[in-house]
């Protein structure tokens with residue numbers, strides 16, 4: 001039975017993932033890592049009495065030596081993420097990473113490091129099926145509508161902007177064209193046009209009341225076409241996390257995106 005460690009076990013996604021793994025008998029959750037909340041009662045957080053068997057550590061090496069996990073799932077923050085992931089690979093773990101906010105050069109470094117260790121790393125910007133389908137349909141639509149912008153919205157505790165999903169979506173749009181009149185506009189508020197990736201403008205909302213949502217808006221002659229995905233519960237991510245766990249043994253090397261696991 002595969003032994004799992006969750007880095008970020010006390011966070012929103014960590015608790016949801018811990019509950020999912022504890023409730024399934026084919027994986028064993030052996031440990032968690034946290035930064036500050038080291039003495040929390042995991043059975044209270046998950047509502048599951050079996051969670052008392054799971055120890056929470058501050059130090060990855062200590063956790064690995066004491067509990068011997070095979071796989072680390074990461075739901076933390078971008079700060080200090082790459083060194084922690086490299087340390088986990090050094091300790092012989094395979095990785096499933098949901099944390100967003102790595103820069104492009106850090107992703108390339110992680111890929112090379114994974115290949116060097118002959119390990120498996122899955123970097124999944126969004127585990128929900130609806131978000132994956134939104135990206136697939138957006139990719140298709142971009143062949144016919146080359147002008148597109150993205151509006152993503154998240155809760156106010158999110159540590160990164162724009163979202164990993166919006167970046168992954170912009171990267172998937174195949175024939176995007178830039179807006180050529182940007183230079184002609186007189187801007188009266190700086191930054192009002194958002195950021196840019198692959199010729200796609202990305203606008204990030206951070207508001208109370210939001211969990212996670214994204215709109216991809218295409219503009220064409222006399223029409224617009226909008227794809228929207230709304231996350232209303234973090235349980236939406238769990239079938240994707242479960243799929244990554246089920247597939248990690250058959251895969252090797254670096255995998256980016258849940259779509260690579262759906263075929």
Ligand SMILES: NC(=O)C1=CN([C@@H]2O[C@H](COP(=O)(O)OP(=O)(O)OC[C@H]3O[C@@H](n4cnc5c(N)ncnc54)[C@H](OP(=O)(O)O)[C@@H]3O)[C@@H](O)[C@H]2O)C=CC1
Nearest residue numbers: 008010011012013034035036037076098099100125126127
């Ligand atoms: N791929 C996907 O489908 C999804 C990805 N995410 C991403 O997952 C990440 C986590 O989100 P969320 O659960 O909402 O965040 P939270 O703020 O709720 O949780 C963050 C967790 O990280 C822990 N942590 C922070 N720093 C460290 C550290 N240095 N070492 C160990 N643990 C640390 C915190 O521990 P402590 O409690 O001790 O502070 C906490 O457990 C974000 O990057 C988010 O974008 C979110 C949803 C879906």
Ligand SMILES: O=C(O)C1=N[C@H](C(=O)O)C[C@H](O)C1
Nearest residue numbers: 100125126158163164165212
């Ligand atoms: O922080 C979140 O909540 C989420 N983060 C991921 C992202 O940055 O895309 C996935 C989802 O949007 C929720």
